[in-house]
Amino acid sequence: MKRISEDRLYELLPLVYRLRDAEQGEHLKALLRVITEQVNVVEDNISQLYENWFIETSEDWAVPYIGDLVGYEPVREAGEPGAAETGQGRERNKILIPRREIANTLRYRRRKGTLALLELLSNDVAGWPARAVEFYRLLNRCQAINHLGENRAQTADLRSGGALDLLDGPFEQIAHNADIRRINSRHTFHHTPGRHNIPSVGVFVWRLRSYPVTKTPAYCLESVAARCFTFSVLGNDAPLFVRPEAEADPSQIAGEFNLPVAMRRRFFEDHKSQLYGEGKSLHIWVGKKKPRGKEVIPEPVPLDSIVAADLSDWQYLPKRGYVAVDPLLGRIAFPARQFPKNGVWVNYHYGFSMDLGGGEYERSLIQPEDCEIFRVGRDEAFATIRGALEKWNEDAPRHAVIEITDSGVYAEQLNVSYREGQESLQIRAANRQRPVLRLLDWQTDRPDSLTVNGMQNNRFTLDGVMITGRGVQVSGAITELTLRHSTLVPGWSLGSDCGPQRATESSLEIFSPRVCVTIEHSIIGSIQVNPALIDVEAPARDEGDEVDEQTLAGDEASLAACKGIGEGVRLDPIRLCISDSIVDATDREFEAIGAPGCPVAHACLTIRRSTVFGRIHAHAIELGENTLFDGRISVARRQQGCLRFSYIAPGSRTPKRYRCQPDLVENAVDVPALNPADKEAAKERERLRVRPRFNSVRYGMPTYCQLAVDCAEEIKGGADDESEMGAFHDLYQPQRMANLRVRLDEYLPARMDINVILAD
Template sequence: MNTNADRLYDLLPVIYRQRDADQGYPLRALLHVISEQVNLVEADIAQLYDNWFIETCQDWVVPYIGDLIAYQPARDAGEPSDISTQRGQMRNRVLIPRRDVAHTIRDRRRKGTLAVLESLAQDVAGWPARAVEFYRLLAVAQSINHLRMQRGRTVDVRNGSALERLGGPFEELAHTADVRRIISQHRIGRFNIPSVGVYVWRLKSYSVTEAPANCYEEAGPNCFHFSVLGNDIPLYTPPAQAEPPHPPQELDVPQAIRRRPFEQSLLKKTFDYVGAGKSFQIWVGTPRQAIPQEQLVAADLSDWTYRPLPGQVAVDPLLGRIAFPPNQARRQGVWVSYHYGFSADLGGGEYDRTLAQPAHHQLYLVGEGQTFTRINDALAQWQTDQPANAVIELSDSGVYVEQINVELKEKQTLQIRAANRKRPVIRILDWQTSLSDSLSVSGAKGAWFTLDGVLVTGRSVQISGDIAGVTIRHSTLVAGWSLDCDCAPRRPTEPSLELLNAPDCINIEHSILGIIQVNRDEVKLDPGRICISDSIVDANSLDRIALGAPEGLCAHALLTIVRSTVFGRVQTHAIELAENCIFMSPLLACRRQFGCLRFCYIPAGSRTPRRYECQPDLVVHAVTDQFNAGNGSMSPQARDALQQRERTRVVPDFNSTRYGTPTYCQLSLACAEEIVRGADDEAEMGVFHDLYQTQRVANLRARLDEYTPAGMNAGILFAS
């Protein structure tokens, strides 16, 4: 499409353009307006053609194409939302998946097969899956004349690999019959003739590319962690580049690597997990040289007692540890590429994210092979140039060990960000003996600072001066500054973000932070604005203050928080809005006449503004209504006991509350329905609201019922 604003004006004869120029171009201005409308009409005509096809149509057209092939959305997942809002469009993509509509006719032709159940999980919910017919795992009495050696075998205690897979999607041991149904609403069974289990993997596999390994000097100079934070982290298989085969094997799904198959791949020299584009790779030396695959050995390095032989390198994929021979001097660095597991695109990570910057800005590239190799070198050039808007982009996933101090002038903006699909680490050490160290940012009035896609460890980020605003986006400020091997924070009481009388406004989006400490003059300054969305604020304990002021006081701030999870107490001047959030500790708002909390979990003992549809208020009110309508059938003591049981029942339950573990902040399967479907759009409360996992499960259940053969029961089982 021609978007030239002078497209109609250029068609005029030159004589008319000359006369128009003599009169100040009034005709040209008129044709600019007409050309703009012509472009809109042409774009609409082009889009109308694209809307004929499911691959290229707009999102709002997908349900209409589905109607043409009698596609029925799952009503248990909820009604479609308003397509005029961005959040409504996001929810509708889950309720009516484009891939499911596109593959409907193909799946109907394959109805009744195991392969179609696996593809349904990918199309409907976006989860890799493996379908298992449990009747094949039943212990049966076999005929001597017709033996099936691969079916119904008793347990071989010498087969350690099979025992490790017990109870999972790749199990091969025989079981006695389980009479419970796999689709039971109470307690599901598995091993029965009509039962088919569809195992799904909800965790995703994320990459880290050519990052320095962490030397664990407590165990020795030849001991390393894959994670730069020094914590144990299981290595994951990379995401599949194409549709996996049927049935998918362990290499085809995003799950933690077990030691036994890793060892077998090394012994058989298939090297399924090592190499470019695979699970991990290790480099040493300068220039970097990849360690030959033949030198790797699988080992259990849980206590670091294993010592590899000369010429070997031991790797523990379950803990993410590396051990070199003790007699091999480690004078050169070690670099690694690997994959780890997590639930969503959150915090610093090598995932696709949108980059935003002013229209006119100066770009400074930092990294290997770029103009600058250190952040401070780019900052020095930035201070010399003094542009109004600047972006310092880190182009690799390396570790930058520097002392960073940023001073912004009036109305100046600066953005320190990672390049798309990169995860650089800023490590701040104890540089100054008599002073505190931090990534400090200060500025004059009207200045704005942005931190995007970066992981900060070692110390906190400190904001001071008259700076107008700060944006922290897709970043991780490690709670407790750094981690031990078991992912426990090393400085659990230290803040990750310190606000010293600044800024007037701070935006935190899709990030993971520790304690936020606000030290603001309540006499001279108005309350600052803190806006948190789709993030985790972790105080490392439910008894500590996650957001507050020094000395345990309330932060002089107006808080707006949506779709977030907070571990620790929140003490603030006022809460403008809290929506679809989980607060695991009491809230304290000094000003209660202002603001609103809706569709949140708020523990007992909180002092908040008015609440709407919050838990456990709803379950407590339900018991009260039951007591009032019982006409004396329930005693006050029984009412109080029932209310306490209901409060306990709806307390959010997580698979892990430690940062650094794959299931960090993921709601467990035992979590109450009021939390799992407690948001305003029936999604889960908390930071993973936008995953719409409840809607995905409801959609998948409806599709499984449609495509499962008569007499069979297909149930959803969560492998992660």
């Protein structure tokens, strides 16, 4: 089609002129191609101008103008639109001026005052699934004999466990006494919002999303019993989430099947047929061997064999022929003498805030044009990654991609070593897949990390994978290392409570002298930049030791390796670029970025829109913006670089700061009228107030790294574009919330009060 388009003017010429032009070297053809190119540009522009008449096909810049035609007014409380020239500005503008909301403006006005409209507004304006609740339906009231209320709420019944499970939630069924507090009151020291009153309407919103995991092995807890399994391949307890389904009727109020909610045990027991099975919220297969053969075939566990149970202490023992499932903990139990010997596979859904780390979500794949692709999977040419690596070494292509086409678990010993002529290698997951590389303790006399040894101009990329059991080691003169949409499990592996098993171990060790490390949209444990390129003795230093000027000066002989003095040590700092990621040392007192035996890592750090749990000891920070540093920072070069719009842990040694916390709140109370003692006490109160609060700091939990409701507004809206600091910056949740509150008030019936309630 492209060739036809390029020569379409030339083909309009009579054949005699084209023949004569071909005899003379096709100069006329080349001229008309240039003219055709400009004609195509003009035609495409005219076509796009026509497309800009419609909200579904218009360009982003035209959306506000179409909105103005239907009387749409942007919400000023959410902030002013950003610069359309930048990617961040365009993404922010999509939240501030939602295309879907403008498309449905007239539809909203026709349905104003209906309860289902409030749920639709939440979906279209903020992108959050919601359930609207009229709290007057949950009020205690006398029953009129002549007007029976069959669907009214009832008094609490202690024998009704299902109703008690839903207490104070969005699906509550128990009646309450009247609460005279207004539901939309601001939460202050003197005022708290209430719920149960006649004019009160609550919109419960879910910020977590439900992500699928397809046909992946379950984890056998051999330390407990061979019959005990977890859905999570990491062995941790994780609640199973519902796979949301759209409402059949636009006027229908959303139920548990329509929302990304964590499953309750009773809910699973009552609706097994709708939740369990192929293409539903969860499914289980058990391996069966073929007669007279070694091939194992996964056979689905029938619905009639599934029972819901409380497996908190693994005390429940299912009867023979049955399988117990605990959706609240994500556990599976088989009968004592009927446990599976040939494997268990599962489909399930887990909850998380956004597309971050390895996961079965839509992501773009980047590769060189002339690359050779080696596919690994159940029905592919290679059954193992190691087999694909051997073929890669044998063929030695310049650019290569090893693509894993399923969400299986690959327990292999992986060592990547480049040869002459090989330039780049990617180990990646296919789109919407999440393979797990499980690195085991294969050798007794050396580490078992995924090792990458490259030469100058070599590039290595991990994309869309999860690595557990060990970390990654990079050595040699390799030029570039990229981690994209990947997870290197912090602490290597998890316990049942999501606690790290090897809390002090690093996920990434760097021995290369000039490598440039790029980490994007990933979750990773601590990063260690080894000063020695070969075994060089260095003085030991505890994780929690402070770094002061005297230590930085140090003894020249003992810190030779750290300073780049001597044979086999690094001379120049490497570049470490992190964006939209989480670096988790598993504790704020451990090193998130550092060097073994050295005061600081020999690395220049650039970090944007990320969250760091742990201390940073680095040569320099060239730029840090919109980032939460939940641990002290110590840099050797304070005159180089800057930090802006970030939270910096008190006591940090950093380069110049601009509009960072808690500096801003400290300066606000630094008034001459206060005496020094009161001034310091006020500063300490402000430091504690703006310290980031998270719903969870343990990887594996659905609310991992999510800012808590009571987190300070200076953190939740402290980025340069008034979004939240940290790895979830690009969700633009403050803008979504401001948009939603204003729109709900606009379409609410008269004399009603409304509030947005976070359900997760």
